Amino acid sequence: MDIYARLEKFRKKIDEEIRDIPSAKEIPLFYEPIHYVNQLSGKKIRPILTILSGLSIGGQLENLLYPAAAVELLHNFSLVHDDIMDNDDIRRGKETVHVKWDVGTAILTGDGLIGLAYRKLLMTPNITDLRIARLFTDAMLNICEGQALDKTFEKIPTVSRDEYLKMIGKKTATLIQLTCQLGAIVGQGTKEQISMLADYGFQLGMAFQIQDDLLDIFADEKDLGKRVGSDLAMNKKTIVTTFLSEKVGKKPIDIKSLEKVKTLLKSHGIIEEIQQMTEIYFSKAKKLLLSMPQNEYTSLLFDLTDFIQTREK
Amino acid sequence: MDIYARLEKFRKKIDEEIRDIPSAKEIPLFYEPIHYVNQLSGKKIRPILTILSGLSIGGQLENLLYPAAAVELLHNFSLVHDDIMDNDDIRRGKETVHVKWDVGTAILTGDGLIGLAYRKLLMTPNITDLRIARLFTDAMLNICEGQALDKTFEKIPTVSRDEYLKMIGKKTATLIQLTCQLGAIVGQGTKEQISMLADYGFQLGMAFQIQDDLLDIFADEKDLGKRVGSDLAMNKKTIVTTFLSEKVGKKPIDIKSLEKVKTLLKSHGIIEEIQQMTEIYFSKAKKLLLSMPQNEYTSLLFDLTDFIQTREK
Numbered sequence: 001m002d003i004y005a006r007l008e009k010f011r012k013k014i015d016e017e018i019r020d021i022p023s024a025k026e027i028p029l030f031y032e033p034i035h036y037v038n039q040l041s042g043k044k045i046r047p048i049l050t051i052l053s054g055l056s057i058g059g060q061l062e063n064l065l066y067p068a069a070a071v072e073l074l075h076n077f078s079l080v081h082d083d084i085m086d087n088d089d090i091r092r093g094k095e096t097v098h099v100k101w102d103v104g105t106a107i108l109t110g111d112g113l114i115g116l117a118y119r120k121l122l123m124t125p126n127i128t129d130l131r132i133a134r135l136f137t138d139a140m141l142n143i144c145e146g147q148a149l150d151k152t153f154e155k156i157p158t159v160s161r162d163e164y165l166k167m168i169g170k171k172t173a174t175l176i177q178l179t180c181q182l183g184a185i186v187g188q189g190t191k192e193q194i195s196m197l198a199d200y201g202f203q204l205g206m207a208f209q210i211q212d213d214l215l216d217i218f219a220d221e222k223d224l225g226k227r228v229g230s231d232l233a234m235n236k237k238t239i240v241t242t243f244l245s246e247k248v249g250k251k252p253i254d255i256k257s258l259e260k261v262k263t264l265l266k267s268h269g270i271i272e273e274i275q276q277m278t279e280i281y282f283s284k285a286k287k288l289l290l291s292m293p294q295n296e297y298t299s300l301l302f303d304l305t306d307f308i309q310t311r312e313k
Numbered sequence: 314m315d316i317y318a319r320l321e322k323f324r325k326k327i328d329e330e331i332r333d334i335p336s337a338k339e340i341p342l343f344y345e346p347i348h349y350v351n352q353l354s355g356k357k358i359r360p361i362l363t364i365l366s367g368l369s370i371g372g373q374l375e376n377l378l379y380p381a382a383a384v385e386l387l388h389n390f391s392l393v394h395d396d397i398m399d400n401d402d403i404r405r406g407k408e409t410v411h412v413k414w415d416v417g418t419a420i421l422t423g424d425g426l427i428g429l430a431y432r433k434l435l436m437t438p439n440i441t442d443l444r445i446a447r448l449f450t451d452a453m454l455n456i457c458e459g460q461a462l463d464k465t466f467e468k469i470p471t472v473s474r475d476e477y478l479k480m481i482g483k484k485t486a487t488l489i490q491l492t493c494q495l496g497a498i499v500g501q502g503t504k505e506q507i508s509m510l511a512d513y514g515f516q517l518g519m520a521f522q523i524q525d526d527l528l529d530i531f532a533d534e535k536d537l538g539k540r541v542g543s544d545l546a547m548n549k550k551t552i553v554t555t556f557l558s559e560k561v562g563k564k565p566i567d568i569k570s571l572e573k574v575k576t577l578l579k580s581h582g583i584i585e586e587i588q589q590m591t592e593i594y595f596s597k598a599k600k601l602l603l604s605m606p607q608n609e610y611t612s613l614l615f616d617l618t619d620f621i622q623t624r625e626k
Contacts (some may be wrong), residue, residue, distance in 0.1 A: 030461035081424060085417035104398035106463055107420055111394060115425055115454040122447050133446050134435050141428040148343035148421055 001026040006300065007048055013061070014047045017069040021116055023251040027186050031110040034116070035096045046176060046309070047072045049204075051185035052304065053197045054296035059187020066124040067132065067182040073117035074136070075175060078143055081110040085151060086234055089232065093225040101200045124186055127232075139178040146171025147149070148238055158245040164237055165206070172212075173205030178206075207281035208308060213238035214274055217261060219313055229258045239277070243270045253276040282309050317621045319613065320361055326359045326374070337526070346410045346422040350389050351552035352407040359489060360385040361617065363515075366510045369610035372500020378443065379437040386430035387449070388488060391456055394423040398464060398471040399547055407536040409513070427453070437499055445495055451492040459484025466550040471558040477550055481594055482579040485525075486518030493517075506605065513614075515602040520594035521621060526551035527587055530574060532626055542571045550588070556583045595622050 015260070019039070024032045024104055045279040047068035054064040082088075083096040084106050090096065098106035153159050159167075169229040180201030184194040217240060233236050247268045265271050285305055292298050332352070337345045360381035367377040368499050395401075396409040397419050402407065434449055462480040467565075493514030497507040529544040530553060544551050553574070559583045578584050598618055600602035605611050 011564045027458050027461050027465070029465045030458055054454060077424075081420050084420060103416065104464060107394050107397060107423075108422075108457055108464075110424070111390075111427070112457045115450055116423070118431070118446070119454065122443050122450060128442055130435050130441065130443065130446065133443065137428055137431040137435060141425065142430065144339050144421055144425045144428060145343055149339050151417060152340070183529070273572040292382075294526065 002004055003300070003303045004068030007304070010048050011044050012239070013065055014051070014068055014072065015305060016045055017065045017120070018047075018072055029105060029303075030108060030112055033105055034112050036100070037080055037097060037109060037113070038073070040094055042072075042075075042092055044072065046075055046179045048214070048304065049176065049179045049201065049301075051087050052297050052301045053180040053183030053201075054187030054189075055183075055199075056295060056301060057187045057189035057193050058293075059183070059189075060126070061124045063124060063186050065118050066185060067186050068122035070117045070136065071175065071179045071182065073113050073120060074143075077110045077113035078115065078147070078175075080106055080113065085147070086230070087232060088226060090226050101309045104156060105191075121182075126172045127186060127187070132185055135178060135181060135185075139174050142170045142174040146174065150236065154235045158238045159242060161242055161246070164239065164242045167237070168206060168209040169202075171305060172209035175200045176208065177201040194287050196291055200285050203285040203288065204305060204308070207285065209306075210239045210274060210278045211311070212228060213240055214271070215311075215313065216240075217265075218256060232261065234259065239274050240270070244268075261290060275282065278309075318615070319414055319463075322619070323361050323364050324357050327357055327381055329362070329383065330378045330433070331360075331385055333382075339526070342418060343421060343425055346418055349413070350393055350410060350426070351386070351572045353407055354383075354405065355388075355405055355473065357385060358617075358621070359492045362489065362492045362514065362614075363499075365610050365614045365617065366493040366496030366514075367383045367502075368496075368501030370414060370497060370500045370502035370506050370510075370615060371438070371606075371607060372496065372502075374521055376437060376439045377496060377497050379433050380499050382496065383434035384488065384492045384558040385429045385450065386426050386433060387453060387456075388538050390423045390426035391460070391488075393419055393426065395460060398460070399543070401539060403455045403539050406535075416429060424474060434495075439501070440499060443496055448491060448494060448498075449505075451545055452487050455483045455487040459487065463549065466546045472550045472555060473561070477552065479623070480550070481519065481522040485522035487514045487540060489518030489521065507600050509604055510611045513598050517599065518596040520598065523552045523587060523591045523594070524621075524624070526553055528624075529580075529626065530571060536626070545571065545574065552587050553583070556586060557581075584603050592623075 009160050019035070021034065022031055024035045050071055051061065051064045055061065076139060078096050083091055083097045084103055087098045088096055096106070097109050117137070118133070120134060124132065140297040146167055146169070149163075150171055153163070153167065177198050178201070181194060181198035184197040190199065213231065216238065217229060219228055232241070244264060245262070247270065248264065282305065286302065289298055289305070320623070326330055332348070334347065334351075334398055363381040363384055364374065364377045368374065377465045391544060392404060396404055396412045397416055402412045403471050409419070410422050431446070431449070434445060437445065459480055462476075463484055466476070466480065490511050491514070493505060493510035497510040502510065524546065529551065532541055545554070557574070557577060560583065561577065595618065598616065600613055602611055602618070
């Protein structure tokens, strides 16, 4: 059975949990777009990571579903608001909220998703102290800071590799780190286990974003569910533009021409370099899993990491 | 000494607490507009209510400053996002964030203020359980629902009095209720005191919004710090339009002409009716204060209520 099928039972539970919010009939302008976003068929990688992290150290599924739903709702918030800022009109193969409704509605939708995310998190049955709420808040602020860096970088010609890594660390890796960390805490792991799973999430998140940057150029648009080349069109700083400016220097490149960029990447051997870089992050992530208790859930985490490593969308 | 001067010491402490966030140099695109919003000289009524509510039942100022700052930051979030949705270009006498920067930056500013609000709240020294975080989250969602109703009502010709009251209950009274409730909880009041102070906040919030609706038409623009008549221009449903449609029926009124509306309000005796209505809410609020322990802080709450009742901006 492939990894997708093996995770199906968790995906179903997560879907149920995320949809357990006020009905769309209740104030339609608010809840209709929220339901719309939550029902788009994302891969649900983040909540699955929460659940597997927690189960791998002996946690209970009925407790883990709450932080799992919370991280997915927080992720959806960031997609809705980022899509407005980035002028993206397609997400997961469907119209984005600010296109289907309008900008004002999309702002409210994102705000509402933050509130619903906190509500789910604060319902976690076996947690009574403020720790998970504090970590969640720190991550939320980090994600906003990362988005601010991303937008800042659009207005400058090049950024250094360190600046790029700082930005994706905040914008993407923080949430995947939180995802595993919350699973480990709600699963009542040891201090060391919590720290290792958090680090696993961070390494995986870094690898995931670097891959994503490459997919923006090389993926098939139908598979990707969003426009190919949209990062380049927005003058975003990605691993691709960062490596290109390192190789080609300040010589102006017409980075809006997808074909020219592909040719440059091939002629400078940049694709292989980027692949090596992601492999380092994936190896670190897998090495951390080897230090965890070995059981069916750690094995699923391992296979899921492999699955992400070989994804084409 | 007037009430404004008597509250100055609290206002100063609140300002310090609100400004104790990462420097604007740290990711300027994110923290500069946040500092800009937080430094606009609002009246700080909400955080002062938190502090006075808590002190009136024997709470400690050093604990109360955290929830006080949190409610002000949450209030600022809602102003920044609402101003985008309502196309308002002036707030507290200054350019709104989406005008001074742009819509994307203003979205991030509001998101950041939510995160910073939670961070302050979760730092409250004498609280270790999840209760205040849950109440805060419920209030935040209520505020969003209220804003959604407000936007929904813009697109329909009239709303009933009950619909109007439901909308302002969520949009405005909820936050002022939370404000007093958090003060009472962090001040470690009895269950009854917490419930009475929450109810006081709700009644005060209702009175405050109804007053605000009237000020949108009758205030002096320089005093108000925002455009006079902007509610009417946006086709918002206010106490004024609600009473007007009750009196004048479905007969179309050119509600965008401020002078015509003023004449209609006078000729139908609507201003007096609205004033009577706010007085009922203010009386309920004051009556609740009479059931509380009587001390210098309850007395300040009483005087602050009076001050709000007679405000002209």
